[in-house]
Amino acid sequence: METLSDQNWLLTVGTFLPMVGVLVMMFIPRNDETTHKLIGIVTAGATLAVGIVTLGAFDYSRADTLQFFVDAEWIPVINSNYTVGLDGISLPLYILSMAVTFLVMVYTWDNMPEAGNPKAFYMLMLILQTGMAGTFIAQDLILFFVFFEVVLLPMYFMIGVWGGEQRKYASLKFFLYTMFGSAFMLVAFLAIFFQTGAESFGFAHLVEAGASIDRDVQVWIFAGMFLGFAVKVPMFPFHTWLPDAHTQAPTQGSVILAAILLKLGTYGFVRIAIPMLPEGALEWAPVIGILAVIGIIYGALGCLAQTDMKRLIAFSSVAHMGFVMLGISTLTEFGINAALFGMVAHGLITGMLFFVAGSVKHRYHTLEIRRLSGMLIQAPRLGWILGFAAMASLGLPGLAGFWGEFPAILSAYSPGFGLSEALYRTLMVVAAVGTVLAAGYLLWLYQRTAFGEPSEEFGGGHAGGHGHATHALSAAVNTGAEEGADDHHDEIYDVTPIEWIAWTPFLIAIVVFGVYPQLMFKVFDPAVTSMIERLGASLP
């Protein structure tokens, strides 16, 4: 691993800059809310700026090599170093995490969840950002583990303090599931460390030495890592924390969770489990493939059964991550490229859908699909954005979602390294059925919420957005008994300027990557190719 540029401070600064914001905010009194929001946004903006500089300084012609590489002593007693670096696989995710955090913070400017206290909320988001970025740059198992776990507590508190009705249950469930996975993951990390001669936790060393471990041992170690990463993805049957966490989390939490946190799991498979344990991966690949496809179908059927918009989007995440895992399980260059693309696309699209869901909740005070209708009349721009995101999510060609889903299915046609073609072609067919179901539930959702006349309850019945005041009153009288919580409805307004600022980059990115996917594939591809080559060299 040679150092390609002398700008290797970029990653460390980019990762730890948010902590500076946290330190500053610590010394400012809590009731100075605007200052806190400003500091938060400025810090995240500065972090993103560092990210963009990184993007510019990255040498794309050598995207398969680790760049901005730093290898400093950290815990020599256990042979663990502060090793960070960025290659084509991690670059897009690293930048995505910075962009999403920044935009979510902008969105929070006038969409603070009800529990208030922006100081704590912004501080938690900044800590979260450090954890996420750190996970993508870590090149040492222990460092990776530490960053991987850092995100746990902030997310636990975000869901638990600022979430919905069932927030306490959902947050604890999220926490314990992840904790369970990572405990076994840590044991697996230690096992691979000792099996490779207890020399180093560095990725480079383990990728080289890991292949020589006995096959049976590899299978066991892979099982431990599988538990840790599969819970995070989440894969069927470890997904049950996800619908609860997503539904109960505040909008900001849902967006970050969907856009970045889930990717930590899939990233772990691509970066750690598969390259380090080739034979274990080969043994596990069919299992992963089958579970992924079960996830696709199960998630889709789950969606069809939902009555809550946010919960529906959450279940659609299970299905989408199923496509990503199917791509990974083929162990082909094509499949893993598709999976990586799918990760970013899902982050953008589902993040966008959660934003819309949050704004719907903000206006209608409900996410019951049954009670919503006619969004296109009352808030046409919001309705259109929902439609756009739904189309992208169901994989409409020309939008980003397509390039994650379609190649993943295609890659299952000829899986790598002698994996059973019969099995994978069956999986392919079933996954294709999943895309049809996806179109079904997303269009159904859109039809029910956006089409039709606005319901009486929310001041519908009058043309456009006029006369809401009187109607809200009568609606309050009519439904007051059954809906005590939201007995007065504000006027249903369209997308606000702050929302435009936060959302436009998402919308643009979805279109740009949809029209010109090569923009991202060319970053992934060299790194994926060299990874598959190494895999091929170490497999019989």
Add this chain to the structure above:
Amino acid sequence: MIASLLAQSSDWVAPTIDWHALAPEIVLVIGINLVLLLDLQLAESKKWMMATITGFVLLVAFIPVVTLAVVGDDVRSLFDGRYVIDDYALVLKGLFLLVAYVVVLMSQTELEEGGYYQGEFYVLMLCAVLGMVMMASSRDLVSIFVALELLSIPSYMMAAWNKRARKSNEAGVKYYLMGVFASAILLYGMSLLFGVTGSTLLTDIGAALADGELIGLEVVGVVFIVCGFAFKVSAVPFHQWAPDTYEGAPTPVTAFFSVASKAAGFVALMTLIFVAFPGATDVYGPLVWAMAALTMTIGNVLALRQTNIVRMLAYSSVSQGGFILMPLAFAGDADSTGAALNAVIVYLLVYAFMNLGAFAIVIAVSRKTHSGEISSFGGLFGYAPGLAVAMTIFFASLAGIPPLGGWFAKFNAFKATLDAGSTSAYVLAAIAAVNTVIAAAYYMRVLRVVWMDEAPDGDTSPVQTPAPVAAALAITVVGTLVVGVLPNIVARVGALDALTGAFIGG
């Protein structure tokens, strides 16, 4: 008659005493007398000075520990190797003195406001600390036993210090009866070992046990000694005294027991395992394995059900003991031995910070709420965000979440265990992995109350944290964070490959 005595003592040679090596103990002895005498002279209104003086004595005792560490890397062996000052002993002496200092900070206001006797309390505490400091150096059955009693007997009295409260009396009596019972078992085991091996010196015993097959009496002796110390470290099934004693005793005393007394028990156990029992690996290995698995599991499961925070911390401390025991089960394994010693010492250091911190928070908050119920912590994040964040740091650290100190302690315990590489090691590690999840459940439940619940009775008046408690909190927060982010600091202290050699040579 005098002549005959003189004749007997004629071949007695006064041992050469290394005064520098004994300086910490000597400072403590002088301190004990000083506090005792001053207490007689001081007017009631000036008793608050006792805490300050005690803290001062502890800090002075810390100086020779530092100078000894700086001066020499050579092992100072006194009294024919019965009392050894090496790196291992110095690290632990430093730990005990530091823990005692933090406990003094935590006790000060509690004792003043609770109307307790103050002078006597500090005298007893210093005696207990002297016992612990001696324990770190003892390499002989007799000196281990003397050190153990020196730290135990004052502890029994401290547990019952709130003498008008029934629970405190119960705590003291229970602790006393169980403690005496444990001492008896221990002494029986020691006498058996002495009878079989003909020596009380640990290195001699080690040599005798390693020589040929173990005979029945040796096995019984080893088992009895391990079980005797299992009481001290409240390992399952010898843990029943812990929750009642912890709940009944004044909170600073509980903090002292759960950290310092427990650490002293582990120190003795470690010394015995590494110096005297290397030949008896097959005897203590499975025993410690089973105790570790049971201790962490049962401690955790019972902690889940607690509604009182001190009882919960008591069971949590039982279960943490299981994690400390885990690597000791593989202390006899050639691969693990150095790592196991390292892991236990690192764990004790980190555990001291985070557990003392947790108790300091309980003391600070219960000054306002006057309750030990977990529900009384509701809304803390709203009216005392600083305390809430500190509490989050300690509890998350106890749960083992990076980047807080606890993760490194747990990590090291796992690492030392897996270093053995045997199936039983992997099974124990898997049990421990499941247990970290169970433990996270109850630690997070407390944090949930702190962050997400409303204050009971809507009482959101701020908490007045007295300066000494705030100082204790500052020390423990900084300790927990620094160890978590830069674990190398403690890892180096615990990197004792050379030290295992010192043991055997000592």
